[in-house]
Amino acid sequence: MAQLGESLADTGAWPLLRSERTWGRWRLAIALATAAAATWCYLIGEFEGYYLNFFQGGLALTAGSMIGMLMVLLAVGPTCIRFGIESVASAKPQFGSRGWLIVGVMQLLSIIGWNCMLLIFFAKSLSQLLSTLGWLPAGVGVAQIIPFTTLIACAVVLLVLLWGASGVTHLSNILVLHVFVGLWMLYVLVRHRWPELVAAQPTLAHTDTHWNYATGTEIGIVSLLSWWAYIGAMIRMAPNGRTIAVPVMLGMGAPVPLLSLIGVAGILVLKTSDPSSWLRTVGGHFYAIVALTFVAAANFGTAIAGIYASAIGLRNFRRLERLPWLAMLLLTITPVALIGMFIPDFVFDRFGTIITLVGVAFGPVCGIQIADYYVVRRRRVDVRGIFERSPGGPYYFWAGVNPAAVVALIAGFAAYIYLLNPITYESHGPYRFLTASLPSSLLAAIVYIAVTRLIVIPAGRGGYGRG
Amino acid sequence: MSEALPAELERRIAALESGEEAGTDFDFASWCWMILFGVVLPAGLLLWGWFG
Numbered sequence: 470m471a472q473l474g475e476s477l478a479d480t481g482a483w484p485l486l487r488s489e490r491t492w493g494r495w496r497l498a499i500a501l502a503t504a505a506a507a508t509w510c511y512l513i514g515e516f517e518g519y520y521l522n523f524f525q526g527g528l529a530l531t532a533g534s535m536i537g538m539l540m541v542l543l544a545v546g547p548t549c550i551r552f553g554i555e556s557v558a559s560a561k562p563q564f565g566s567r568g569w570l571i572v573g574v575m576q577l578l579s580i581i582g583w584n585c586m587l588l589i590f591f592a593k594s595l596s597q598l599l600s601t602l603g604w605l606p607a608g609v610g611v612a613q614i615i616p617f618t619t620l621i622a623c624a625v626v627l628l629v630l631l632w633g634a635s636g637v638t639h640l641s642n643i644l645v646l647h648v649f650v651g652l653w654m655l656y657v658l659v660r661h662r663w664p665e666l667v668a669a670q671p672t673l674a675h676t677d678t679h680w681n682y683a684t685g686t687e688i689g690i691v692s693l694l695s696w697w698a699y700i701g702a703m704i705r706m707a708p709n710g711r712t713i714a715v716p717v718m719l720g721m722g723a724p725v726p727l728l729s730l731i732g733v734a735g736i737l738v739l740k741t742s743d744p745s746s747w748l749r750t751v752g753g754h755f756y757a758i759v760a761l762t763f764v765a766a767a768n769f770g771t772a773i774a775g776i777y778a779s780a781i782g783l784r785n786f787r788r789l790e791r792l793p794w795l796a797m798l799l800l801t802i803t804p805v806a807l808i809g810m811f812i813p814d815f816v817f818d819r820f821g822t823i824i825t826l827v828g829v830a831f832g833p834v835c836g837i838q839i840a841d842y843y844v845v846r847r848r849r850v851d852v853r854g855i856f857e858r859s860p861g862g863p864y865y866f867w868a869g870v871n872p873a874a875v876v877a878l879i880a881g882f883a884a885y886i887y888l889l890n891p892i893t894y895e896s897h898g899p900y901r902f903l904t905a906s907l908p909s910s911l912l913a914a915i916v917y918i919a920v921t922r923l924i925v926i927p928a929g930r931g932g933y934g935r936g
Numbered sequence: 937m938s939e940a941l942p943a944e945l946e947r948r949i950a951a952l953e954s955g956e957e958a959g960t961d962f963d964f965a966s967w968c969w970m971i972l973f974g975v976v977l978p979a980g981l982l983l984w985g986w987f988g
Binding site: 538542711856 | 951
């Protein structure tokens with residue numbers, strides 16, 4: 470593989486050795502914050518603002534976000550940090566040497582969905598910026614150039630990632646400044662509209678205040694559960710658990726709710742979560758340009774992290790292990806480019822469904838991984854087994870699939886959908902007190918433990934006791 | 937029956953198995969931070985938001 474990055478291994482799914490994992494706390498925190506802070510925060514905030522006022526919305530969203538971040542960190546953190554592997558590989562002891570495909574596909578779809586949203590948001594904002602600056606040719610509208618700006622965005626992401634993890638960190642060192650720009654935008658809105666903000670009421674709030682509060686918390690949880698797909702590829706660049714704990718919780722967990730307050734405030738007071746719309750009314754042309762530039766920078770950092778994580782995840786496929794890094798990037802970014810160029814609004818208009826589908830998917834996965842690592846395996850993992858695919862490998866289970874994980878996943882899915890329908894937002898049962906992610910994750914964990922202890926371990930499968 | 941792994945992958949796995957090149961799990965301080973930010977803080981915020 471011809472490489473420009475600091476290590477061959479950081480463009481593959483093979484384990485990184487401790488000597489190669491050179492990111493300290495600050496470098497990791499900057500990379501995570503840059504990835505976390507993107508314009509999806511506005512959309513998250515917008516949804517929060519539909520159900521809760523600014524005070525409760527901010528608190529519920531922050532609480533939910535930190536809970537979701539902890540779930541992800543406990544699920545993938547230990548295995549990724551001990552063995553220098555990424556998220557999909559960390560799921561092999563639970564799902565099996567072939568069953569990992571389930572979470573691999575989930576990761577890929579999740580990142581494609583998020584990246585479509587980010588790059589389309591970037592393309593729209595860049596197009597608006599060009600229009601605001603008067604740089605568009607006569608007769609050319611914003612909508613007409615979105616496919617081109619999407620293509621430009623994808624090309625730049627590709628060029629940066631030719632440097633592997635080095636590309637991620639070098640760009641993060643610059644783009645992290647946008648996090649502070651985002652906080653400035655929040656300050657501007659709060660300072661100019663504080664009385665209205667305090668008085669504003671959400672437009673879609675139920676009469677059941679418990680439901681609203683649970684939904685506000687749930688939005689925070691599922692938004693951070695999305696990080697399951699991204700986090701392994703980044704934290705494996707650090708050498709140990711102590712290095713990653715605070716950067717993940719604060720560097721990745723905290724920026725999302727903080728910047729989402731922009732969206733909460735925007736939708737409550739100005740009926741739009743997009744700061745490039747309302748900043749113009751507050752501060753004129755200059756403020757609008759700042760906002761649009763922020764959007765461009767914010768989304769780039771996250772899209773880059775997402776494409777990187779997705780490409781590393783795809784390396785788990787045997788046929789893709791030795792594919793040149795450029796080909797891996799093209800494979801990962803092409804679906805995003807095509808959707809962004811031809812059907813940009815298809816994903817964009819379904820944001821509410823997408824974030825709850827993330828909860829449906831990754832909540833149970835987190836429950837399964839936490840249960841397996843801490844309760845059933847008691848932290849004993851066979852690193853060799855993660856990379857063995859033969860029937861003799863410890864994680865082969867039955868035909869490469871662990872039925873305990875599949876059954877638990879289905880149970881978790883079903884529980885989530887019963888508690889909260891991700892399309893209609895219709896809810897049942899204890900959702901109004903417990904959210905949907907937490908009970909479904911817990912149920913998946915319980916089912917996983919039960920099936921493992923009753924069937925898998927007695928059958929001598931799964932490598933329990935090894936490692 | 938184990939399959940033969942590529943030489944470079946085998947080298948990496950052996951280094952990890954020896955312990956020399958493996959990372960370390962969360963320590964006591966890490967757990968304290970995670971519980972503080974992931975359990976205590978959210979609980980406090982939720983109570984504040986509901987009763988405040």
